[in-house]
Amino acid sequence: MILESTPLLSMMVYFGREASKLWRKVCMETFVEIQLLAEKWKFLLAGLVFQYVHGLAARGVHYLHQPGPILQDLGFMVLPELGMERSYFSETLFSVIFFSFVLWSFHPFIYQSKRFYTVLLWIRVLACLVVCQILRIITFYSTILPGPNYHCREGSPLAMLPHPESIFEVLLINFPRGILYGCGDLIFSSHMIFTLVFVRTYVRFGSNRLIKMLAWLMVIAQSMLIVAARKHYSVDVVVAWYTVNLVVFFVDTKLPEMPDRSGGSQSLLPLNFKEKESKVREENHKLFNGNSDNHKLLNGNHTDDWV
Incomplete structure (x- = not known):
């Protein structure tokens, strides 16, 4: 009877040990991210x-x-119309991309292979989203096009909103119905903003090459489904493709490079401590090089202008 229970007991001990390791890992990562959040919370809140x-x-x-x-x-001529009963295809794919990215962004809390800090990653993502959304607001207010979506067409009771009775009616966006059944915010596609920013971020900071290829295929499929569902004109998708990519490139050049944690050599400290340490190392390195040059000059080893 004791021998029969030994494998079960060993399995329970193994799972208990692994669970304790995972819990320690989650606690340690949470402690680091909270320190970063305390330092960078204003940027996240603004985004x-x-x-x-x-x-x-x-x-x-x-x-x-x-x-x-x-x-x-x-695009309407090339891609067959999905119809109202199948228009949810594009929203389903978008939801898969959205929630997959959100879950992946928190994977350093669990998996050993850490390539980034979650707080710093979301600061970059929100910076890209905000710049794209500012450009989008300017554009769709400049020229308001008749919406091609089913609820935006002539005869639909949702195509026009009645005049608001109070400012609170405007401020309360009626989420998510007000977002799903909006009209007029066409150029350029908000769904493509999120999709391209998320995929570009994963391509840069992710590690699985197969998933990267699959992600780009999903972006292409998302683009076609948006047009096929008649949620946007083709121009809304085309403008999003080059605008978002240019914005991400611009933001990447302006924001400081994130520390790569994949080597395991990064200490679990907030970024400001790491920056202080790196500055001290640079100053020591310059001081050492300066002393070395002076030593050469005093010994007559330097030949430039001293012959």
Whole structure:
């Protein structure tokens, strides 16, 4: 009876030991991220607040939207229309991309292979989103096109919003219905902003080459599904492709490089401590090199202008 229970007991001991290791890893990573959050929380809060501002701008343009004939579009001619009963395909794929990225961004809390800090990653992501959304707000308020979506067409009761009775009606965006059934916020696609920013971020900081290839295929499929579902014109998707990529490139050149943790040599300290340490090393290195040059000059080993 004791011999039969030995494998089960060994398995329980093994799982208990691994669970304790995982718990220690989660606690240690949480402690580090909280320190980074305490230092960088203003940037994260500003990015999150602007998501509400972006939704508010999209809500406001719906009051100005006027339904009309659908514009001639090459994508509508090439891609067959999904119809109202299958228009959820694009939203389903977008949800898969969105939640997959969010879960992946928190994987350093569990997995040993850490290549980034989650707080620093989301600062970069939100910076890209905010810049793209500012450009998007400017663009769709400049020219308000008749929406091609089913609820934005002539005869639909949702195509035009009644005049708001109070400012609170505008400020309360009616999430998620106000987002899902918005009209007028066309150029350029908000879904493509999130999709491209997330995929570009994973391509840079992710490690699985197969998933990177799959992610780009999902972006292409998302682009076609958006047009096939008649949620946007083709121009909304095309403009998003080159605008978002240029914005991500611009933000990457302006923000400091994130420390690579894949080598395991990075100490678990907030970034400001690491920067101080690196500055001390640079100063010591310069001091050492200066002393070495002076030593050469005093010994007559330097030949430039001293012959």
